[in-house]
Amino acid sequence: MLNAAFKDYSLHPATAAFLARAHGLMIDGRSVAALAGRRRDVFDPASEEAFTTVAEASPEDVDLAVAAARRAFEGDWARVTPSQRGRMLNRMAELIETNGDELAELECLNSGKPLQFCRNVDIFGVADMFRYMAGWATKITGDTHNPSMPGEWHAYTLRQPVGVVGQILPWNFPMNMAAWKIAPALAAGCTIVLKPAEATPLTALRLAELALEAGIPAGVINVVTGKGSVIGDAITNHPGIDKVAFTGSTEVGQHIARNCVSSNLKKVSLELGGKSPVIVFPDADLDAAVAGIAGSIFFHAGQVCAAGSRLYVHEKIYDRVVEAVAAKAAGLKVGPGMLPDHDLGPVISRAQRESVMAYIEKGRAEGAEVLTGGRALGAKGHFVEPTVLAGTGPGMAVHDEEIFGPVLCAMRFGDEDLDAIAARANASPYGLSSSIWTRDLSVAHRLAKRIQSGIVNVNTHTSPDASLPYGGYKQSGWGRERGAEVLDLYTQIKAVAVKLA
Structure with a gap:
């Protein structure tokens, strides 16, 4: 049988319960309705049927998400030690595996990818990304330097989190790409405003719930669902966001880069198209x-x-x-x-x-x-x-x-x-x-x-x-995700020079 109706699928009870909920935006640790009250359908690409709805955010909702991320960055999250961050990321990995059947079904329903791959490959890869980055949380360091300037000096560098990051996901690998972006940002100490693709919002919302269960403070991960051209522009033009990470088409990536330059010259990384x-x-x-x-x-x-x-x-x-x-x-x-x-x-x-x-x-x-x-x-x-x-x-x-x-x-x-x-x-x-x-x-x-x-x-x-860096030459993008190299996207270097004599 080539086609099937959504009602013909046999779902895990946790999946059915998740889909039955009225999904809001995740802002400051709570699921909240969009300010304008709008909602949008989520479709199964195999049956073309709508099977749940999510809130449709506006730029005003993005303002609230950015404010929550800023409060967390300067408040509770700033007081979490690197080893505590690592333990939270490891706990996320455990929760992803524990809830693997539900997450795999949500990913399959929403993206169309075969369930066997979602179960046997995606869940392992997503959990592994959180575990890998958990190990880096305690290993983000600076260096000492030996200046040649006259006198005696103590000089060193600090590697610090870049701040509030906007992350914009594609629809082809919504759960994997969420992990590739969330895990290193958290390891580095950043806070997040995450925008899943408008067609595939479900696993990002579920991961944000699991993050709270893992002990990650409210406001560290905020998820705004809605139309890409509206919410993407609101994120990339927002003066309260310090860095944007985007995965998607080269054409949209160029638009995002222009927004980031023309707003507050925010940092930007882009993983774009290919013709391999x-x-x-x-x-x-x-x-x-x-x-x-x-x-x-x-x-x-x-x-x-x-x-x-x-x-x-x-x-x-x-x-x-x-x-x-x-x-x-x-x-x-x-x-x-x-x-x-x-x-x-x-x-x-x-x-x-x-x-x-x-x-x-x-x-x-x-x-x-x-x-x-x-x-x-x-x-x-x-x-x-x-x-x-x-x-x-x-x-x-x-x-x-x-x-x-x-x-x-x-x-x-x-x-x-x-x-x-x-x-x-x-x-x-x-x-x-x-x-x-x-x-x-x-x-x-x-x-x-x-x-x-x-x-x-x-x-x-x-x-x-x-552990292997992922990214492209030419119009395939800027920067590298995965591996130690991804930490360059979410940290910045500060040089400290102390003249002793």
Whole structure:
């Protein structure tokens, strides 16, 4: 069965109880109604049915959230020691695991991602991010320095929290991206005004409730739900916010950067789009490569900024690899993520499905060959067949632009040198992720140095570990999330120089 009504799903009791509530904004530790009293529906992209509602904030609600975050930053939260912050973050990780079934179902219902992945991968990754950052809470330090100025000096640096941070989440990985932003901000000692994507607000609200249960003081995490163009602008233009972190499209990221500069010159980090190359050499483990290629582009219906959407295969193995990827795509089961044994769920909305289909049709018009897929599925739900296109190249929209759907562009290369291969991989305004498939580690390391992307994976396309920095070159963004490097986004350096004599 491709489609199912929301009422056909069997929900965990905790999930059903959460959905039955009237969800408000989370401001100063309380769920409150929006000042204007407005609410908005939340939809299941697999059935197109509204299954709960949330409050729709206004800029005035953002003012209240910022004020609460400022009070907490200068009050209760400032008195929490680093080791206490670490224990709270560890407690968050425990609560995420304890409530994992509920969180996984909320994420699946709201984003369309298959439930098996939400349960088996997302919950672990979200908990692991909180645990990893808990360890950093006590290790954020400055340095001592030895100045060359005349006289005797005691000089050192302090690394201090940047202040109140605005965090704006995407709809493709709402729970993961919340963890990537909340955990390091708390480890550093910041307070938060969080705006989930308007389509996927539920897990952010639930995480904010769990934070209170973990002992994190009221006002440290505030969540404002509502329309992106309204609430996003209110956050990025707000003079009471010291830093903004955004994950989403490059176009919106550019708009946010302009707001941050023109308001109070607040700090900004951006994790944006991608058009990631996948390069397969003849000596690769081809079974592993085919599985990795398919997983990198078809997982979550291709709605992944790091998706391996440009495939370059050596001509000696091109037919074998591309035929195998197309066969794997044709065998994937498409359907509601809440129902068992589905490999692909829907894309997030009707508009997104129409956008993906428009790219496929444009590809056909520009001469691409559809090896498999290429159709929208079902009378209800936003489903798109996993699609493999051949005969693509630079200048075609499907090759050059981020589609954000389950669409792979396959191309061949010959016995080119590594500089030429890298030039093809780098011929994009994006530079987020990439992968190299080869048994020759000399080739892998040499090519990795030449590829312009923030992440280069070898014999895999994903490396979702909390310790590894994540971010992009070029129009894929500014700054790095995850790893020790993320703390640079939420701290600032102060130099202290004391003249002793």
